[in-house]
Amino acid sequence: MSAGGALQGQVAIVTGAGRGIGHAIAMALAREAAAVVLAARTRQELAAAAAAIRESGGRALAIPTDVAQDGAVExxxxxxxxxxxxxxxxxxxxxxxxxxxxxxxxxxxWDPLLAVNLRAVMVCCRAVLPMMIRQRRGTIINIASVAAQRPIAGAAVYTATKAGVVGFSRVLAEELRADGVRVGVLVPGAVDTPLWDTIGNAPDRSRMLRPEDVARAAVLIASLPPGASLEELTLLPSGGIL
Ligand SMILES: NC(=O)c1ccc[n+]([C@@H]2O[C@H](COP(=O)([O-])OP(=O)(O)OC[C@H]3O[C@@H](n4cnc5c(N)ncnc54)[C@H](OP(=O)(O)O)[C@@H]3O)[C@@H](O)[C@H]2O)c1
Structure with a gap:
């Protein structure tokens, strides 16, 4: 971890940090010298990620958490x-x-997707607000999907959750401006992660974004100076949506 990283002295919580996009973002924030709290359900994946950060000289804490449980998030x-x-x-x-x-x-x-992709995002945001407002500083980055912007047959429920995240994030950004807390929503196209392992007829994974591409965008949002707020960022594979 670079002593002069852009996030030196800052603390980041990343949900879904065990694999895929969340894992890449946790690693990238740690490379920018943030202390990283890794949350997901699978203990071994979290422990391995936290160990990798510590071995590189960073600070990390793995907290096994089911984000669909309000009490566990708190x-x-x-x-x-x-x-x-x-x-x-x-x-x-x-x-x-x-x-x-x-x-x-x-x-x-529909309930499991609504619970994890939408309600849990809202609960996680709500849970960090008292601290961020007290600090008069904070950056929230919610991960939506390009499905929120482009209709894809077969993705109605997933799209409803992601469009909900976009709408929630936009309103939360307005509510928190006076408190110095920034809310951004990252809107990726298809990303080659384990999410696709169990989905039949997945598009060509070699043409998808890499998790590290999304991580670079997240670092950009988190590391902008306090006077700038990147509130919606769509990141697509350069070949277009799949
Ligand atoms: N991959 C894509 O093409 C793509 C594109 C746009 C947006 N996204 C979005 O990006 C986010 C991450 O996707 P991904 O592709 O990285 O998926 P992934 O590889 O399947 O990883 C999902 C992560 O979320 C965690 N998770 C799932 N349910 C959870 C729960 N109840 N409590 C805590 N953690 C939970 C998983 O850990 P455990 O199972 O161990 O809990 C895992 O760490 C999702 O919101 C997805 O919709 C993905």
Whole structure:
């Protein structure tokens, strides 16, 4: 970790940090010298990521957390503050995807995606606000998807969660301006992560973005000077959406 990193002295919480986009963002924030709190459910993945950060000279804390449980999110943020004293950056990269036509699903099938991709994002944002407002400083980066902007048949439920994240983030940004807290939403096209492992008919993964591409965008949002707020950033594979 570079002593002169752009996020020296800052503390970042990253949900979904065990693999995929969240993992790449956690590593990139640590390279910028942030202390990183890694949250997801799979303990081994979190422990490995935290160990890799520490071996490179950084500070990291793995906190196994199911973000769909409000109490677990509150406890995770409390533990982060107890360990590192503040929270400067929140990245909500915990998420899931499943696809299929609306008529092929039951309403109860929609609940897991709504819980993790939308409600948990809202709960995580809410949980860090008291600290960020007290500090008069903070950057929230929510991970949406290009599905929120372009209709893709079979992605109605996923799209509803991601469009919800975009709308929530826009309003939260307005509510927090006077408090010095920035809210941005990162809108990636397809990214080659384990998310696609269980999805049939996945597009050509070699043409997708790399998780590290999304991480560079997240570092940009987090490391802008306090007077600038990058609030919506769409990042597509250069070959276009897949
Ligand atoms: N991959 C893409 O093409 C793409 C494109 C645009 C946007 N996105 C969005 O980016 C985010 C990350 O996607 P990804 O591709 O990196 O997915 P991924 O490789 O499947 O990783 C998802 C991460 O979220 C965590 N997670 C899932 N449910 C959780 C829960 N209930 N509590 C805590 N953590 C949970 C997973 O850990 P555990 O299972 O161990 O909890 C894992 O660390 C998602 O919101 C996704 O919608 C992805």
């Amino acid at each position: 406890a995770m943020v409390e533990q982060a503050i107890a360990e590192f004293g503040r929270v400067d950056v929140l990245v909500t990269a915990a998420g899931a995807a499943s696809f299929g036509p609306v008529m092929g699903t039951k309403p109860s099938d």
